[in-house]
Amino acid sequence: MKKGTLTGVLFFCSLHALAQNWQDPQWLRLGDYRETLFGYESEADDQSFFASHEGKYSPENELKALVKSVDFQDPDPKKNVFCRFPARVRWLKKHRSVPGPIVECKEYKTFVNRLAAKSVSVVFSSYYLNNPGSSFGHTFIRLGKQSYSERNQDSSSTELLDTGINYGALTGDANPVLFAIGGLTGFFSGNYNAIPYYYKVREYNDFETRDLWSYQLDLTQDEIDLMVDHIWELGHTRFDYYFLTENCSYHVLSILEAARPSLNLHRHMPRLYTIPSETLKALEAENLVEKITFRPSSSTQFYHQLNLLKKSERQSVIDLVYDHKEVIEADPAKKALIYDTAISLVDYKFAKEILKGEESAQSIKRPLLVARSKIPVRSSELDYSDKLKSPPHLGHGQKRLMVTGVNQEGKNLADFEWRFAFHDYLDNSIGYPPATRMEVVKAIYRTDGNNHQLRDFSFIDVMTLGKWNVLNKVSSWKAKLGQWQTRRDQHDLSTQGLQVGYGISSQFSIVSPYVLAHGEASYVSEKYHQGKFAYGADAGFIFDFSDRLKFQTALEWRAYPWDDSRFFNEIRYSERTYGVGAYQQTYLIDGVQNLGLRVMFYF
Template identity: 35%
Template sequence: MPKRLLPWMALCACATSYAAPQISTEKIQALAAQPYWIALGHYEHAKLGGWRSFVDDEDFFLSKEDGARHPDAELAATVEALYAPASLGDKHAQCVYPARTRWLRDQLQLDDLPKVECQEFRTWYNDINPHSAVLVFPAAYLNSPSSMFGHTLLRIDQQDVDSNNTALLSYALNFGAFIEGMDNSILYAWKGLMGGYPGLFALVPYREKLSEYSRLENRDLWEYRLNLTPEETGRMVEHVWELKQIRFKYFFFDENCSFRLLELLEIARSGIELTDDFPITAIPTDTVRAVKNAGLIDRVDYRPSRERELLARGAPLDHSEQRLARRLADDDSLLDSAEFKALPPDRQALVQDTAFRLVRYRATGQERDSNIASRSYNLLRAINRNPPPPMQIERPGQPEDGHQSRTWQLGLGSRDDQAFAEYGLRMAYHDLDDNAYGFPLGAQIEIGQLKLRQYESNQWQLQQLDLVTIRSLTPRNELLQPLSWQVSWGWERVMGKDSDDGHDTLVHHVNGGAGGSWKLTEDLQVFALGTARIENNQDFAATIAPALGFDGGLLWRNGLGNLTLEAKGDYFHNGEVRRSLNFGQQVELGRNLGLRLSAQREFSQFASPINEVMLELRWYHY
């Protein structure tokens, strides 16, 4: 018998008013190895053998010394605690651990447990009144480090939510980083990557989360109605009670919001395995796809953001009408102007409704302003007198139907007169040439891009290692004028003093830029950004060399796939000038398979211009 179980076995043998049953060591170990008990304790196989719990809070465990690493010790401690005197009330283990209690009662036929009221838990549970659940996916939001891959949360609904249209009265179950203080975005991203924040579950009114994501951050919401039974939903909510104020480690890429919710779904429906597919990263879109593949989704509802509603309302207007709507949003007295009254009534209806939506969009997240309130009221009165037709919003592609997040790459090419093979792996998850279905327009988010190159002389070299590359090229228009921006950090090969001999220089760099993007047609977009770069280059005398430059080009969605044409330049403080022209065309062979042709011409004062061309097969796989 393991020594850690002896105290609990001895206690079980003691005579009490409610004597805990004597359970053999073999029975305890067998029950503790059951997947459902493993799920209740959030255990995983430890790297050096045995178990460890994801929970980073000793308050979660009844076996204080062994519970986090020994599921059997925690099970034995739980059985013993269930037979504690009922006078403990709300502090009784049956009240603190209702999900454990239910499962152990069923598995061990514990029909003689003390009768405990558990008033706090019953009041909380009845207030939530769980009947069904919805997985909610707020789309990617590039301006927030924690949301640039999207996010997931659960909505817990009552029985009459559909018939009474009362989803706003439901509760949202969210897991996120608990932040004390005012960390800036860079520190927030770093600590999120390194597990520097604790993660907590929170249950809040759904209307608050809906406002936060679709209004404050202007993000589309996808709602996936799950086919959980009321009993399964109830089991999950019982376990959420067990996790109140319980801390986990929080990591952006694996132990994050999406991974924790998969664990809850494994509690709800015994026998499904969702978390096993995510040993390294848990990108939200991949986890939604896993839930869909497990057959848990009944239907999908879509809630467009306030920004998308504004753009959809303004889409039928020509440029002069959109400009008038923008001016009207600044000055509602233009409702009486000759310019506005000259429009046909149906066009007036569209212009004033667009202006009203623009006023409300601009006011998002701001304190109440009497002038804005007055303009909104006057525009709303005009809309009531001349209402616009119902608005039709085209539903975009569902996020989980886009390509998978990890990418393997195999390329063959030539750099001047040298042939090479290139082998690449990108951990996550999308660039501008990839299949854009289900992804935000003009968005590029790459984490962990590694490229190794093998030249025909069997010379191997690290060609590129990008730790992070983010580009947001949202197009500007008459109504909205967002800033386009980009940032990247990593190592790459650039032309150097030995480039004429076929040896480029590996440099460490950090660069970024800002500017604008514009749509010329529905499928053609151009962009122009000013850039800044800091580089560590062994060919330079200084350890750190700064540069200013430009980055511009076009994006074209065509019948084959996506095409990019880009011109870049860097003008260093030490006099070095580096420029390049880049072309890329991806042919979409399938959702998760692409063939990409790329060509590049590079210019540098160090060497003669160099031409490179490559054909690359890209396999998107998780």
């Protein structure tokens, strides 16, 4: 037998034996394969991610093509398998001998050296209701240039020099309607990018005033190296982006599972959606978290400092920034805190102007820095231990079943409510934004044993109460799309449509008062069968006695073609997995009263 023929036979025999490893869990995860009814399919949607033309649907053929590409290398660095697929080649080395590369992979080596990753954290950026895409928070990976032990021993912080690995949708200038439809249907492409961490801090901490939670992960250096190689491969492809499922958090978990195949993070996630805070619970469930750290937003830092001052001292902060008045304070430590707070206020209110170097902002901050430098007192380290007691992974389950026993003028009824996601302001507030309701797909079903009715169904029901004050004139707003009940002629009538509201709210100790103008376009689908436009107002108080105990009293005034105003009170106590409550509601038009006792279960 000729030598060339023998070599070919040995190659194909070796290839056949190795190809049996295509079902190895790590191989499947490195190719982003998911099992389907008809076999396997990779979630990557660009042919450049595969060595084989059949690679998207055949992990076996992909492995065969990879082996062939290793043994018969392309001299072009852009096509060479060592440069394109370093993670898969790293995996291959565990299963057979692999020749060295015949080319130098300069771009890949530059990428690896730039990241210089020695530690990995998953960072959670808190909820941001001003952007629909970030209403449920956001997660990304942070690759640290120091190991955790090195960082603990080094007093100088190098955190900002780390690299953020972000996955997001390429939406361009899509309007809100296209953004919503495209995000739900996979119209947009998603991709990975590596960004200096200080850019992410600037974006989230400073511009959007969002707190950052870092979940430091227990990974070996070999696992980190494989993760970096896998990220390199992912950075050259694209994915169909789905806002509810294959989003930022979903792909973060996929990267971690590829680095450590014994992990099964996705099994802890709901089947129909992936919400960022739920991924943090998955990390904890797999015992992957070593430590949690908190980085306050510019807003959180400012208000934390402001709360350390007396009323007169707070006024001094405002006078310093807006009226350029000098501080008359004998105590150097207190004077230093006033100036530190004033500087934080400028960073909070003028973040973008300072970044752009606009003189209007610099002329405010520069004198404050000069004056502060003359006070011989070090800035005190701020204590955020209270924040660390309520990290986002400790939040209640986002699905909720509520059962309510109702008495309406002597008649006994039962309400069964199911909420798909996410939170309302009377739920346990640990790990969630304060004074906020964000409920997605909620239904209330009522029965008296004989008659049954779908009383309420909402696709989306949002109400966010901004903390209005002299420094932060933020508005409050609400929106609801779905079905509700309208009261007329002593009957509850099913009504479908859109409700919106706009107004102000504030906070004084444990109470948040609010008042919102109300507008509505709806259709009464029972008895009268008529469309209508309505206006009115909502006013009330929400009392936060603790994270678990809440009380609300409110008046909803409605001026329809008929009056449909109501007054209600509700008190609720809730833990992470269950809760109890009571409510009272009175229709002002006819005095009919509903009294209810309820129990809640969170999943």
